[in-house]
Each structure stands twice: as structure tokens, then as C-alpha cells.
Amino acid sequence: MLALRAAAVTIGPYVQAVGPYELTVCWETDAAVPTRLHWGASQDCSVTYEDALPATRHEVSLSGLRAATIYWYRLDDAGALGGAVPVRTQPDHPGPVRVGAFGDTRTNDAAHAQVVADLLADNPDLVLHTGDLVASVSESYWQTFFRIEATLLRSVPIYPVLGNHERNGSRYVQLFVLPQQGGQRRYYEARWGTVSVVALDTNQAVAEGSAQWRWLASTLAALAGDPGVSFRIVLLHHGPFDSGSGHGSNLDVRSAMVPLFQSYGVDIVVSGHNHDYERSTVNGVKYVVTGGGGAPLDTVTGAWWTEVATSSYHHCLLEIGGTSLHFTACEAGTGRVIDEFSLERGAASPMPTATTTPAETATPTPTPTATATATTTPTTEITRARRRVQRTEP
Numbered sequence: 214m215l216a217l218r219a220a221a222v223t224i225g226p227y228v229q230a231v232g233p234y235e236l237t238v239c240w241e242t243d244a245a246v247p248t249r250l251h252w253g254a255s256q257d258c259s260v261t262y263e264d265a266l267p268a269t270r271h272e273v274s275l276s277g278l279r280a281a282t283i284y285w286y287r288l289d290d291a292g293a294l295g296g297a298v299p300v301r302t303q304p305d306h307p308g309p310v311r312v313g314a315f316g317d318t319r320t321n322d323a324a325h326a327q328v329v330a331d332l333l334a335d336n337p338d339l340v341l342h343t344g345d346l347v348a349s350v351s352e353s354y355w356q357t358f359f360r361i362e363a364t365l366l367r368s369v370p371i372y373p374v375l376g377n378h379e380r381n382g383s384r385y386v387q388l389f390v391l392p393q394q395g396g397q398r399r400y401y402e403a404r405w406g407t408v409s410v411v412a413l414d415t416n417q418a419v420a421e422g423s424a425q426w427r428w429l430a431s432t433l434a435a436l437a438g439d440p441g442v443s444f445r446i447v448l449l450h451h452g453p454f455d456s457g458s459g460h461g462s463n464l465d466v467r468s469a470m471v472p473l474f475q476s477y478g479v480d481i482v483v484s485g486h487n488h489d490y491e492r493s494t495v496n497g498v499k500y501v502v503t504g505g506g507g508a509p510l511d512t513v514t515g516a517w518w519t520e521v522a523t524s525s526y527h528h529c530l531l532e533i534g535g536t537s538l539h540f541t542a543c544e545a546g547t548g549r550v551i552d553e554f555s556l557e558r559g560a561a562s563p564m565p566t567a568t569t570t571p572a573e574t575a576t577p578t579p580t581p582t583a584t585a586t587a588t589t590t591p592t593t594e595i596t597r598a599r600r601r602v603q604r605t606e607p
């Protein structure tokens with residue numbers, strides 16, 4: 214009798230869709246095998262979920278969990294990461310939130326690994342990725358991305374946006390279990406406690422009146438009137454105020470979406486695309502470019518909007534508590550603080566450690582005209598097999 218070859222894990226395990234009462238564990242294997250996940254509220258993972266249907270992509274969604282509680286999971290065989298892994302569910306009440314941010318991880322694996330190690334040391338609840346996760350959509354790049362990110366993403370959910378290097382995003386949409394809104398997941402709003410993250414797909418049309426623009430206007434209007442939201446963070450790949458040498462600013466985003474950011478009280482807009490760090494304040498909105506996650510570095514010269522700019526590998530940390538937000542950007546490896554500022558809800562209090570000087574006085578951007586209501590356009594999605602597990606007391 215021939216022995217069945219054990220399948221090797223090629224991607225993951227990693228966690229997605231971590232809420233107060235649910236989380237999803239994802240992984241992929243190089244051969245179709247049954248899905249088996251051991252999990253529980255203690256490290257012995259005494260509950261086993263099994264699905265005999267062979268698959269190469271495995272997603273197990275655990276629901277009915279307790280909020281702000283550590284759960285553990287392990288696979289039968291995931292190589293060096295095969296041991297039990299902890300994941301903490303979201304709290305269901307306001308409290309401190311730690312948000313990591315980075316982007317443009319792409320090709321310098323050593324720099325990417327250092328940025329991941331630095332993020333892990335900051336103990337974030339979630340991490341934001343500004344896009345260009347991979348250099349190309351070749352599967353080997355995705356496997357390398359998840360290998361480098363393994364120790365972080367096995368416990369910390371990542372909320373990415375599409376960069377130009379992810380192209381049409383079909384694999385991206387399959388890999389990331391993001392909030393589905395209006396039948397699509399390429400742009401979305403995610404909530405962690407009182408913090409809202411509005412993630413955009415700037416590969417798509419952003420012009421006033423476009424489907425995404427109407428969705429953004431509606432979403433930001435709702436958030437502006439939501440007393441349960443403390444800070445509003447917009448995440449996108451192509452930033453509107455960016456003096457990096459690689460690509461500069463995206464003027465379509467600037468003309469169409471910046472008025473919405475201003476009108477509806479967005480606190481920070483986080484972008485990538487240029488491979489450097491830059492921070493600006495334009496009409497009360499902070500703009501941060503964090504594209505130093507592993508792609509070849511660009512030079513950044515500064516422009517009239519620039520308060521801080523530096524060309525280095527780095528990551529960012531947003532520490533949010535109550536109505537206060539403290540932002541730090543740190544150089545990879547050295548931990549050197551390259552920027553730092555604080556915000557109080559409704560009032561900005563910049564504390565720059567500036568390295569550049571604005572070239573000219575800030576120019577006001579156009580008055581917002583957003584009055585649209587939400588209308589989203591469904592896009593084609595890859596059908597995923599979701600496996601549901603109701604809570605069983607371990």
C-alpha cells in the first residue's frame with residue numbers, strides 16, 4: 214500500500230476577520246488534503262475542527278467567541294510554526310488600541326524581515342499595509358511575503374490595500390478575508406474598537422461620482438456622525454501629498470477625495486507607493502506616506518506640504534486611547550524615531566522631529582462638494598469555501 218504524502222503548508226497559518234466574537238484562521242497547502250484545526254481557550258487546543266473535503270486553501274472561521282480573550286490554535290503540521298499560536302479577540306468596549314502601519318514590502322527580504330520584527334516588538338492589535346505587498350503576482354512572491362510575515366500574521370490581523378503591483382487583485386482577494394461591502398472587498402471599512410479604518414482601492418476610478426467615490430462619501434458621512442468612533446484613518450496606496458522621487462503625488466486622489474477627507478473629519482490618511490517616509494498636514498488632515506517596508510528606497514525632497522521626510526526602511530505605530538492618538542515612525546533595526554506627533558480628537562498637536570523644511574506655505578485644497586449617497590457596484594469575486602464552527606467550550 215502506498216503511503217499518502219503529507220501536504221506541506223505553503224502559506225500561513227495567519228488570522229483574518231478578528232472581531233469581538235469571531236476570528237478566521239487561514240492557510241494553504243501544496244496538495245489537497247482535509248482541513249484540520251485544533252483550537253481552544255488554552256494552549257492545549259482541546260477542540261478539533263475537521264472537514265474531510267480535500268482542499269489546498271483552508272479557512273476556518275470560529276464564531277461565538279468571547280471578546281478580549283486569547284484563543285489558541287495549531288495545525289497538525291506547519292513546520293517551525295506548528296506549535297500553538299495565541300490570538301486575542303477584539304474588545305467589545307472602548308479601550309486602548311495599537312495599530313501598526315507599513316507598506317511596499319516587495320523585494321528586499323532582509324529589510325522586510327526587520328520591519329516585521331520591529332512591528333512584532335511593538336505588540337500591535339492589528340496592522341495596516343499600504344499596498345505593493347509583493348513585487349509581482351507570481352505565486353513565489355506571495356509565498357515569500359507570508360513566510361517573512363509569518364510570526365506577525367499568525368496572531369495579528371493585517372488590513373491591506375491594493376497597490377499597483379497586485380494588478381487586478383484576484384489573488385489578493387482570495388488571500389485576505391476583508392469586510393465585504395456592496396458585494397466587493399477591494400475597498401472597505403473596518404472597525405477595531407473605536408477606531409475606523411477606511412481602505413480604498415486607488416487602482417480603480419476615484420473621480421467624483423465614481424462608485425468608489427460615492428461609497429467613500431457615504432461611509433465618511435456616516436462615520437462623522439457616529440459618536441462611537443474616535444479616530445478615522447484612511448488607508449490607500451497612492452497618496453495625494455507625496456514628494457517622493459518614485460512617483461510623487463496622485464492628483465486624482467487629491468482633487469476628488471481630499472475634499473471628502475477634510476469635510477468629514479478624517480484624522481490621518483496613510484499611503485505608500487513612494488518608498489520612503491513623509492508626513493504632512495494639509496487643512497487639518499495628517500498625511501503619512503509609509504512605503505519603507507522593503508522596496509528599493511526612493512529619495513524624498515519635500516514640498517510645500519512636507520513637515521517631515523526621510524528615506525529609510527521603517528514602520529509606524531499608532532497608540533490610541535480614549536480621545537488621544539500618539540503616532541511614532543521608527544527606522545528599521547535601529548529603532549530611531551524619525552517622526553512623532555499626537556492628536557486629540559478634534560484638535561491636532563504636532564510634535565515634529567523634522568528633517569526637512571516646507572518649501573512654501575500650504576495651499577488650501579478645494580471646498581468639498583460631497584453630498585452623495587452610497588451606491589456600490591458589485592465586482593467579480595473568487596468564491597471561497599467558508600467553514601463555520603460554532604463555539605464549543607474547550
Ligand SMILES: [Fe+2]
Nearest residue numbers: 345376377486
Ligand atoms: Fe506602488
